[in-house]
Amino acid sequence: MKGLKIAVIGGGSSYTPELLEGLIKNQKVLHVAEVWLADVVAGQKKLAIIEGLAKRMIQKSECPIKIIATFDRQEAIKNADYIITQIRVGQLAMRRYDEYISIKHGVIGQETTGAGGFMKALRTIPVILDICKDIEKLAPNAWLLNFTNPAGVVTEAVLKHSNVKVIGLCNNPINYYKKFSETYNVSVDDVSISFTGINHLIWITDLYIKGESRIEDIFNGWSDSYEAKNIPAFGWDLEFLKSLGAIPCGYHKYYYQSDRILQEQLEQFKRNETRADQVQKIEKELFTIYQNLELNEKPKALEQRGGAYYSEAAVNLITSIQLNKKNVHTLNVRNNGSIACLPNDVCIEVNCVVERHQITPLQVGAVPPQIRGLLQNVKAYEELTVDAAVYGDKDLAQQALTLHPLIPSAERAKAILKEMFIVNKEFLPQFTSLL
Structure with a gap:
């Protein structure tokens, strides 16, 4: 059997050791021959540390897996099976600019939603499409697994503007499976979850344990839903959950508890301690740990980075495709x-049947208005946002940001955009009017 070639674009990421751990654990099934770690010259130091x-x-x-670190993205992609x-x-x-500019203007600053997520999308989409x-030229049959945030927006850009076989992945769903498996003391295979929504805006509309619906347990306060480490743990009002008729993901707090989130962020802003500052500190500590020549496994400290189990989601998906398992992934x-x-x-972002040749989303059915309203607005x-990023259209950019539920007015959107465009000028070549 020919071994798999896997290319990791952004190979110098602090998350890469977790991906390697997953590939190693599943080597007997996957038969990986090469893992190419590609990055940009600006990330040379981190890439060298991750390579080591x-x-x-x-x-x-x-394991007979060859590791190749490179700045030659095309060589990494050439004939790859998975990217x-x-x-x-x-x-x-x-x-950090995304968060601080947002909070400075009195709106929530966050990596994947609101003004921060919007700016990240504008910077990222042209690079992903490049x-x-x-991939179209050098590995036309490859599957692209996109973890780059905002994952849903970036994946949509690829779906609309390329011929690449792309799947967007997030660690939120797999964390729910693990949480409920632990809560009910059952195997993950005994947990079935119905999801409705888009990336970082998904609702659990039903929860089954060994075929029995248990979502009422959550409404009655028997168990808390999973919360990511990068989201404030304010908890949920049970009356609100019952009236919603679904379990919101942690990222919904930016919408449903925006006053509390913003107040906390304003206090962090004053102390120069936003999530961006925390992540920079964690990254520095991680790469210091990674440089230890005695270290030969993923360190426990990586879990503080907020992306736990992302590699498990990726490796499970690759395995399902390779073995044509026809099982369900979110x-x-x-x-x-x-x-x-x-x-x-x-x-x-929904449950899908995974086959070697295609990924098929399952029918969701009717969406109640209390979910549909926010879902349609954010979508x-x-x-x-995709159109603004692809076409470099400043007017569309302002309309996109104005429409976002976390931006209170067109005037606020305009002021935020003006400052963000100045700071991001070198990363926005598609907006020729800024040059």
């Missing part, structure tokens, strides 16, 4: 009528 750790992990495992994108255009420095051109894919209240060509924002 990756090779030590491989040596310890005694994983986990890039951050502008590095963590621009994430990567897709290489993925970011083209709607194709699965959620009837959204356009067919947009990206959604319209995402559609405009």
Whole structure:
């Protein structure tokens, strides 16, 4: 059997050791021959550190996997079977600007939603589409697994503007499975969850344990839903959950508890301690740990980074495709009528049947108005964001940001955009009017 070639674009990411761990654990099934770690010259130091750790992990495992670190993206992509994108255009420095400018203007600053997520999308989409051109030319049969945030928006851009076989992935769904498996003391295989929505805006509309619906347990306060480490743990009002008739994901707090979130962020802003500052500190500590020549496994400290189990989601998906398992994964894919209240060509996050040749979203059915209203609003924002990023249209950019539920007015959107465009000028070549 020919071994798999896997290309990781953004190979110098602090998350890469977790991906390597997953590939090593599943080597007997996947038969990986090469893992190419591609990055940009600006990330040279981090890439070298990750390369060293990756090779030590491989040596310890005694797996016949070759690790190649490179700045030649095209060589990494050439003839790859799977390509994983986990890039951050502008590095963590621009994430900090995203958060601080947002909070400065009195709105929530966050990596994947609101003004911060919007700016990250504008920087990222042109780069991802450029990567897709290489994939179309050099690895046309490859699957692209996109982890780059905002994952739903970035994946939608690829779906609409390339011919690449793309799947968007997030660690939120797999964390829910693990949470409820632990809560009910059952195997993950005994947990079935119905999801409706888009990336970082998904609702659990039913929860089954061994075939029995248990969602009422959550409404009655028997168990808390999973919360990511990067989201404030304010808890949920049970009366609100019952009236909603669904379990919101942690990211819904930016919408449903925006006053409390903003107040906390304003206090962090005054102390120069936003999530971006925390992540920079965690990253620095992680790469210090990674440089230890005695380290030959993924360190426990990586869990503080907020992306736990992302590699498990990726490796499980690759395994399902390779073995044509026809099982169910929660993925970011083209709607194709699965959620009837959204356009067919947009990206959604729902349960899908995974086959070697295709990924098919399962029918969701009717979406109640208390979910549909917010869902359609945010999805319209995402559609405009993709168009603004692809065409470099400043007017569409203002309309997109104005439409977002976390931006209170057109005037606020305009002021935020003006400052963000100045700071991000070098990363927005598509907006020629800024040059």
